[in-house]
Amino acid sequence: MAELADLKTLATQVRRDIVRMVHGCQSGHPGGSLGCVEFMVALYGKVMHYDAANFDMDGKNEDLFFLSNGHISPVWYSVLARNGFFPVSELSTFRKLNTRLQGHPTTHEGLPGVRVASGSLGQGLSVALGAAQAKKLNNDKSIVFSLHGDGELQEGQIWEAAMYGAAHKVDNIISTVDVNGQQIDGSTEQVLPMGNLRAKFEAFGWEVLDMNGNDMNEVVNTLLKAKTMTGKGKPILILMNTIMGNGVDFMMHTHKWHGIAPNDEQLQKALEQLQETSDY
Amino acid sequence: METLSEPNTINKAAMKTYSFTEKKDTRSGFGAGLLELGRTNPDVVALCADLTGSLKMDAFAKEFPDRFFQTGIAEANMIGMAAGMTIGGKIPFTGTFANFATGRVYDQIRQSVAYSGKNVKICASHAGLTLGEDGATHQILEDIGMMRMLPHMTVICPSDYNQTKAATLAIARHHGPVYLRFGRPSWPVFTDPNEEFIIGKAQVMTEGSDVTIIATGHLVWKALQAAEMLSGNGITVEVINMATIKPFDGSTVLKSVMKTRCVVTAEEHQQNGGLGDAVAQFLANNFPSPIEMVAVNDSFGESGTPDQLLIKYGLDAPDIMQKAKKVLDRKTSQR
Numbered sequence: 001m002a003e004l005a006d007l008k009t010l011a012t013q014v015r016r017d018i019v020r021m022v023h024g025c026q027s028g029h030p031g032g033s034l035g036c037v038e039f040m041v042a043l044y045g046k047v048m049h050y051d052a053a054n055f056d057m058d059g060k061n062e063d064l065f066f067l068s069n070g071h072i073s074p075v076w077y078s079v080l081a082r083n084g085f086f087p088v089s090e091l092s093t094f095r096k097l098n099t100r101l102q103g104h105p106t107t108h109e110g111l112p113g114v115r116v117a118s119g120s121l122g123q124g125l126s127v128a129l130g131a132a133q134a135k136k137l138n139n140d141k142s143i144v145f146s147l148h149g150d151g152e153l154q155e156g157q158i159w160e161a162a163m164y165g166a167a168h169k170v171d172n173i174i175s176t177v178d179v180n181g182q183q184i185d186g187s188t189e190q191v192l193p194m195g196n197l198r199a200k201f202e203a204f205g206w207e208v209l210d211m212n213g214n215d216m217n218e219v220v221n222t223l224l225k226a227k228t229m230t231g232k233g234k235p236i237l238i239l240m241n242t243i244m245g246n247g248v249d250f251m252m253h254t255h256k257w258h259g260i261a262p263n264d265e266q267l268q269k270a271l272e273q274l275q276e277t278s279d280y
Numbered sequence: 281m282e283t284l285s286e287p288n289t290i291n292k293a294a295m296k297t298y299s300f301t302e303k304k305d306t307r308s309g310f311g312a313g314l315l316e317l318g319r320t321n322p323d324v325v326a327l328c329a330d331l332t333g334s335l336k337m338d339a340f341a342k343e344f345p346d347r348f349f350q351t352g353i354a355e356a357n358m359i360g361m362a363a364g365m366t367i368g369g370k371i372p373f374t375g376t377f378a379n380f381a382t383g384r385v386y387d388q389i390r391q392s393v394a395y396s397g398k399n400v401k402i403c404a405s406h407a408g409l410t411l412g413e414d415g416a417t418h419q420i421l422e423d424i425g426m427m428r429m430l431p432h433m434t435v436i437c438p439s440d441y442n443q444t445k446a447a448t449l450a451i452a453r454h455h456g457p458v459y460l461r462f463g464r465p466s467w468p469v470f471t472d473p474n475e476e477f478i479i480g481k482a483q484v485m486t487e488g489s490d491v492t493i494i495a496t497g498h499l500v501w502k503a504l505q506a507a508e509m510l511s512g513n514g515i516t517v518e519v520i521n522m523a524t525i526k527p528f529d530g531s532t533v534l535k536s537v538m539k540t541r542c543v544v545t546a547e548e549h550q551q552n553g554g555l556g557d558a559v560a561q562f563l564a565n566n567f568p569s570p571i572e573m574v575a576v577n578d579s580f581g582e583s584g585t586p587d588q589l590l591i592k593y594g595l596d597a598p599d600i601m602q603k604a605k606k607v608l609d610r611k612t613s614q615r
Contacts, residue, residue, distance in 0.1 A: 129357075130365040137346070
């Protein structure tokens with residue numbers, strides 16, 4: 001298990017990977033990716049049990065992770081590579097022809113670490129619930145994690161799944177919502193205000209936690225706490241407050257960097273803000 | 281259902297004979313197959329969106345409550361959950377009406393099931409006009425087209441109770457996403473109950489040399505009736521039961537059409553995107569031949585009894601016979 005300082009160092013490396021990957025193909029989604037770095041680094045570095053070297057689709061007796069907001073693939077790909085699922089050098093192929101690192105994650109190219117395609121929003125919670133149900137049938141005590149965007153909660157399927165998860169006491173799932181308050185057309189408040197998310201999920205029957213998603217210590221502690229709350233009859237939801245674009249000052253606090261790539265000058269400016277470690 | 285004014289035997293000295301002693305709904309064939317799978321394959325699980333009785337999944341649900349998942353009226357979640365349950369080795373069978381099993385959840389099937397290569401069996405009842413009185417909102421006539429467009433999706437539409445049961449057993453043995461289409465009405469049972477269903481293999485039901493009729497689902501029986509009527513006029517008909525629409529059994533079609541040199545297709549579906557399209561595409565690429573299609577022509581359905589609807593929308597045995605005569609005329613005029 002990695003120590004906190006190591007996780008923080010890795011987070012900086014992952015941020016460098018993200019901006020370089022998106023710059024390399026001049027497309028992709030840096031904003032949401034940068035905001036979810038601490039979560040993803042903590043999850044794979046400190047929280048989940050898995051066997052990266054022997055990845056298989058069924059993942060029996062391993063914790064599973066599903067990325068429902070598939071457009072933040074850069075952060076996931078970086079963290080998967082940095083944790084041994086595939087070579088770090090492969091990050092340079094992101095979104096390029098014949099790559100396994102498709103714009104949105106897919107099983108189609110056989111990339112280790114990915115268990116379902118995502119990109120069309122709102123589907124991942126259902127998939128995660130199904131995987132959690134299968135674990136119960138298999139008497140497998142490990143846990144299923146998922147990540148969702150806050151804008152994604154506007155999809156109706158999320159609420160179908162939320163209703164099911166509580167009604168059927170799927171208590172081996174920990175779902176996290178990245179509450180960065182931004183979506184493509186503007187802030188979530190401008191596009192479609194979603195009201196009190198805690199109250200909504202509690203009304204649906206979920207156990208709800210909050211955390212500052214850009215504080216590594218808090219992320220680790222909250223995820224570990226959530227694990228202790230599994231197996232008690234309720235699914236668990238974490239509302240994770242993050243800043244879109246976190247770590248690169250000109251990308252922060254705006255929806256404008258949801259889905260565009262930095263130019264050469266902007267890349268250099270971003271990398272200067274992120275101390276160098278071991279780039280691919 | 282009222283007794284149909286149809287002969288219960290199809291005879292011709294030179295033609296194989298089909299008869300039926302009972303009528304059963306194809307959905308009950310699915311239910312029987314699913315129950316048998318429950319007893320023989322512990323990995324099979326079932327999900328249903330509030331239509332357990334209509335899909336005849338109640339026997340499975342009762343005998344295997346731990347492996348049955350009632351999702352409520354939430355088909356998108358059902359499809360997503362089914363995709364998730366394959367991770368860990370389960371073989372999920374989802375059940376709802378064909379309309380809600382395809383059109384309502386096309387994107388969920390496309391991304392979470394088909395593109396993700398998940399071993400989900402999408403089982404759909406009440407397909408086509410023979411759903412009857414519920415009317416056009418529920419009478420989907422586009423589902424075969426939607427499903428066969430998806431890469432690597434297997435599409436199966438069996439013809440009677442026995443074949444639906446056999447197909448249900450067969451798709452559990454096949455690894456990959458499958459769309460299994462069946463229906464509501466009581467229908468003649470005429471296939472061999474002991475015949476194993478082979479995915480991707482069409483059955484030559486009658487051998488003939490004048491015209492090939494390729495039918496799927498309920499209309500296979502109608503095609504056999506049409507063949508009998510035509511045989512009375514000295515026309516021999518090769519009836520092919522195209523229970524698997526995708527993957528397409530081109531070799532069986534080609535072998536027959538090279539002999540008859542003309543084709544009628546028959547299906548309870550839109551002409552656009554259905555079996556007829558699949559046959560036309562295949563023949564255009566391989567052996568261009570006159571083809572006539574018995575199908576719904578760019579129209580929604582409506583309320584009525586199954587028999588009334590098949591007549592009104594031109595999907596009855598006499599319609600198949602008329603199209604056969606027309607295609608025979610076209611073949612003759614080409615010479």
